[in-house]
Amino acid sequence: MSDTTKTSSKVPAEKSGDKSAKFKYIKQENWICVEKGTVFSFMPGTVEDIKVKEGDSVRQGDVLIIFRAMKMNNKILSPIDGKVKSINVKKGDNIPKNALMVTVA
Amino acid sequence: MSEDKKVLDLKQRMEKIYGGGGAKAIEKQKAMGKLTARERIIALLDKDTFQEYDIFVQHSNTDFGMQGKDLPGDGVIIGTGYILGNPIAIYAQDFTVAGGSLGFAHARKITKMMDYALNMRIPLIGINDSGGARIQEGVNALAGYGEIFFRNTLSSGVIPQISVILGPCAGGAVYSPALTDFVFVVDKISKMFITGPEVIKTVLGEDISAEDLGGAKVHAEISGNAHFFAESEDECFGQIRRLISMIPANNTTKAQKVVPSKPLKKYDITKIVPSDPSEPYDVRDVIRAIVDDSDFMEVMEHFAANAVIGFGRVNGETVGFVCNQPLVMAGVLDCDSSDKIARFIRFCDSFNIPIITLEDLPGYLPGIDQEHAGVIRHGAKILYAYSESTVAKITIVLRKAYGGGYIAMGSRHLRSDFVFAWPSAEIAVMGAEGAANIIFRKEISEAEDPKKMRELKIQEYKDKFANPYVAASKGYIDAVIAPADTRKFVEQALSVASTKNTGRPKKKHGLPPF
Numbered sequence: 001m002s003d004t005t006k007t008s009s010k011v012p013a014e015k016s017g018d019k020s021a022k023f024k025y026i027k028q029e030n031w032i033c034v035e036k037g038t039v040f041s042f043m044p045g046t047v048e049d050i051k052v053k054e055g056d057s058v059r060q061g062d063v064l065i066i067f068r069a070m071k072m073n074n075k076i077l078s079p080i081d082g083k084v085k086s087i088n089v090k091k092g093d094n095i096p097k098n099a100l101m102v103t104v105a
Numbered sequence: 106m107s108e109d110k111k112v113l114d115l116k117q118r119m120e121k122i123y124g125g126g127g128a129k130a131i132e133k134q135k136a137m138g139k140l141t142a143r144e145r146i147i148a149l150l151d152k153d154t155f156q157e158y159d160i161f162v163q164h165s166n167t168d169f170g171m172q173g174k175d176l177p178g179d180g181v182i183i184g185t186g187y188i189l190g191n192p193i194a195i196y197a198q199d200f201t202v203a204g205g206s207l208g209f210a211h212a213r214k215i216t217k218m219m220d221y222a223l224n225m226r227i228p229l230i231g232i233n234d235s236g237g238a239r240i241q242e243g244v245n246a247l248a249g250y251g252e253i254f255f256r257n258t259l260s261s262g263v264i265p266q267i268s269v270i271l272g273p274c275a276g277g278a279v280y281s282p283a284l285t286d287f288v289f290v291v292d293k294i295s296k297m298f299i300t301g302p303e304v305i306k307t308v309l310g311e312d313i314s315a316e317d318l319g320g321a322k323v324h325a326e327i328s329g330n331a332h333f334f335a336e337s338e339d340e341c342f343g344q345i346r347r348l349i350s351m352i353p354a355n356n357t358t359k360a361q362k363v364v365p366s367k368p369l370k371k372y373d374i375t376k377i378v379p380s381d382p383s384e385p386y387d388v389r390d391v392i393r394a395i396v397d398d399s400d401f402m403e404v405m406e407h408f409a410a411n412a413v414i415g416f417g418r419v420n421g422e423t424v425g426f427v428c429n430q431p432l433v434m435a436g437v438l439d440c441d442s443s444d445k446i447a448r449f450i451r452f453c454d455s456f457n458i459p460i461i462t463l464e465d466l467p468g469y470l471p472g473i474d475q476e477h478a479g480v481i482r483h484g485a486k487i488l489y490a491y492s493e494s495t496v497a498k499i500t501i502v503l504r505k506a507y508g509g510g511y512i513a514m515g516s517r518h519l520r521s522d523f524v525f526a527w528p529s530a531e532i533a534v535m536g537a538e539g540a541a542n543i544i545f546r547k548e549i550s551e552a553e554d555p556k557k558m559r560e561l562k563i564q565e566y567k568d569k570f571a572n573p574y575v576a577a578s579k580g581y582i583d584a585v586i587a588p589a590d591t592r593k594f595v596e597q598a599l600s601v602a603s604t605k606n607t608g609r610p611k612k613k614h615g616l617p618p619f
Contacts, residue, residue, distance in 0.1 A: 043434060043470070070467045071536060072435035073383045097472075 045069030126201030204236035212249020234272030412442035447486035454494035462515035497602030526573035
């Protein structure tokens with residue numbers, strides 16, 4: 001089978017830019033982030049619940065956000081140990097793919 | 106010379122070649138955190154089972170100062186040996202000799218081993234660690250690559266072919282691994298690309314390191330070119346040994362049967378899947394609750410993780426698992442997961458490994474990028490692979506089975522032999538919300554309280570269709586089974602299907618959408 005074609009260059013770039021090779025799974029259930037501690041939406045969806053406040057200390061694997069996409073309440077986990085630096089979404093927000101949700105530092 | 110002296114002479118000649126590219130080159134290899142080619146073979150194979158061939162082969166190039174240049178083994182080691190008692194053919198490129206570069210004699214040694222593996226119907230393992238074509242040999246080197254690709258294709262579906270990337274593998278060299286069944290990579294050691302960072306810099310002016318361009322993580326997570334990722338060479342060899350123990354030697358036999366055992370008690374199949382369909386869970390726990398010793402060997406763990414594929418055993422016999430992963434992107438099918446699933450099904454079918462499908466998905470992923478990336482074409486691969494395969498196929502609907510996803514994931518219609526559903530299964534053309542909006546559009550818009558009416562109609566649709574019994578009443582589902590009985594049903598289905606004999610029309614070859 002051929003390699004799977006990635007997004008065509010003709011498609012308008014979504015909110016936080018291109019699908020560059022920098023995107024990495026930190027952990028399967030956590031999904032992508034560009035740099036350590038920045039958590040992006042992996043597909044369009046709704047912020048169902050926010051489990052942390054700015055300034056909270058979190059451990060790797062703690063639930064940051066419940067993100068509803070494809071009718072599933074996905075748990076967005078902290079990729080690292082640290083403090084919640086910023087929360088860029090509100091409960092109930094409809095957000096596109098690759099939108100910055102949380103920064104942990 | 107007396108006989109003893111002749112043997113001594115032989116030993117001395119061999120010792121010299123065992124030294125590879127010399128102490129300095131070996132030191133460099135070690136500094137990169139790599140084993141030498143010979144050490145790798147010894148670490149991978151059963152103790153004292155490696156028999157080397159063509160050790161005295163030399164190149165015959167006279168151009169560009171190559172005349173008389175001593176390249177021990179011409180930079181590649183070939184031979185046969187055993188892995189857990191299973192005979193295999195192996196070649197390993199020796200980076201300490203002329204950077205493992207591929208010349209005519211080097212390629213001929215590799216193709217000799219490939220012919221041997223195909224004729225003997227035993228698995229082939231290739232360890233790649235090479236700077237690329239030996240430029241001094243010109244088109245002879247390219248011819249060598251071509252001969253390798255042709256044999257990869259010839260052997261495809263006849264013997265398992267495994268590529269291990271333990272160093273650079275660039276340019277034309279990457280296509281042999283791409284044609285093989287499983288590619289193993291090791292963190293910080295493997296580098297694969299068609300055009301390297303220098304070319305990209307020159308042509309496009311973009312800066313990228315070799316690691317970011319084609320390192321092990323890139324291929325295991327992003328490109329999907331690699332099937333197994335390891336932190337060290339030792340871990341990688343362990344993975345290869347485990348895989349070899351689980352797959353057959355060729356397409357006319359079955360994988361070695363081992364002593365049967367039960368799944369571990371800690372995986373309680375009745376407690377893994379939440380009843381609320383919007384709560385995720387790890388489908389691998391369901392697999393572990395079904396297979397012997399709860400031992401599951403996942404393939405392509407890090408790529409397109411919304412689908413899970415891999416090997417396990419039931420009653421001592423190898424089975425392949427194809428599953429949706431609700432934990433990741435709700436388990437949707439998209440371009441990458443379709444590709445991953447389809448290729449795995451074809452491997453299992455080629456090598457007589459029964460396929461167990463665990464289904465729980467909301468459907469195909471909607472989106473502009475997916476449509477433009479060809480999700481139609483990629484998604485069709487799954488349909489093709491399931492329809493084409495004649496090996497025993499068992500499908501279990503755990504929860505959601507909607508729309509195209511229901512058809513694609515090993516449905517009765519694509520000739521699964523056994524289709525079971527748990528009572529929690531929801532088999533319908535689409536989710537209740539969407540369906541109610543379409544079917545009852547008029548009633549909802551004309552109602553005094555459209556919101557309430559909408560909820561009423563959603564519930565009505567759910568009550569009617571969000572269960573396995575409509576599909577069961579048509580015979581599309583063979584049995585609705587309690588989760589606790591899953592292993593029992595799987596065991597019997599595999600046993601009944603062990604003498605399965607069904608065919609497809611004869612043709613030169615089909616035209617799958619790749």
